Amino acid sequence: MNLWKRLLNLLLPPRCIKCGKILSEKNALCADCFKQINFIGKPFCHCCGTPFKSEKNLKFAKKQLCANCLKQKRHLFSLQRSCFVYDDFSKSLIINLKFNDCTADAETLAAMLYNAGKDIWDDQPDILIPVPLHKKRLLKRKYNQSALLVKYLSARTFIKADYLSLIRQENTIPQVQLKGKARRNNLKHAFAVAKPQNIKNKKVVLVDDVMTTGSTLNECAKVLLKNGAAAVYSLTLARTED
Ligand SMILES: [Zn+2]
Numbered sequence: 425m426n427l428w429k430r431l432l433n434l435l436l437p438p439r440c441i442k443c444g445k446i447l448s449e450k451n452a453l454c455a456d457c458f459k460q461i462n463f464i465g466k467p468f469c470h471c472c473g474t475p476f477k478s479e480k481n482l483k484f485a486k487k488q489l490c491a492n493c494l495k496q497k498r499h500l501f502s503l504q505r506s507c508f509v510y511d512d513f514s515k516s517l518i519i520n521l522k523f524n525d526c527t528a529d530a531e532t533l534a535a536m537l538y539n540a541g542k543d544i545w546d547d548q549p550d551i552l553i554p555v556p557l558h559k560k561r562l563l564k565r566k567y568n569q570s571a572l573l574v575k576y577l578s579a580r581t582f583i584k585a586d587y588l589s590l591i592r593q594e595n596t597i598p599q600v601q602l603k604g605k606a607r608r609n610n611l612k613h614a615f616a617v618a619k620p621q622n623i624k625n626k627k628v629v630l631v632d633d634v635m636t637t638g639s640t641l642n643e644c645a646k647v648l649l650k651n652g653a654a655a656v657y658s659l660t661l662a663r664t665e666d
């Protein structure tokens with residue numbers, strides 16, 4: 425470690441992004457907090473990433489699909505992956521990222537996204553696209569947490585980040601305030617592709633913080649495929665348990 429770095433570490437020691445405990449490494453979680461994250465590990469559906477429950481001792485085929493994916497002839501997403509389950513603990517991590525200007529957290533969380541996306545990287549995608557925020561909300565919040573994740577993910581994977589091609593058109597009501605059909609209607613026509621030439625014949629990875637019903641990601645994927653994307657993948661930090 426050079427002198428400058430050592431001095432900086434003395435003045436501003438790295439802390440756990442969750443509990444604030446002083447750490448030896450920069451931008452990470454302490455062991456206690458790390459243990460509390462409910463990571464999504466194998467076995468899960470090779471296509472949609474849904475974990476297979478209560479069958480931990482059963483042997484699964486390498487690319488096992490869930491009943492839902494087996495039923496579908498055409499898949500909107502080539503693959504979907506998430507790092508961890510959306511629960512009280514991960515919720516607070518994501519809220520920090522979203523509202524408290526904890527932009528340094530994005531680097532740690534992007535490293536987790538990178539690990540969860542292994543099967544996606546094997547397919548050699550061409551671009552990373554964050555689920556966009558509407559201009560008005562972006563002004564209010566100052567940054568898009570998903571774009572921040574994409575920035576660090578792009579630095580790790582050397583895959584191009586594209587912040588301009590997919591846009592959010594209407595200032596929709598936050599999805600969390602709605603349910604079922606109202607959710608889907610709220611999103612219709614919410615997304616558009618501003619620069620179709622950028623995504624034409626490209627394999628696109630959509631990145632977001634949380635997947636709940638998946639309707640936001642679905643709408644984005646539909647619009648991207650309609651505008652010529654060759655394939656769409658989704659990669660999120662958290663997903664709700666069914
Ligand atoms: Zn901690």
Ligand SMILES: [Zn+2]
Nearest residue numbers: 469472490493
């Ligand atoms: Zn599935």
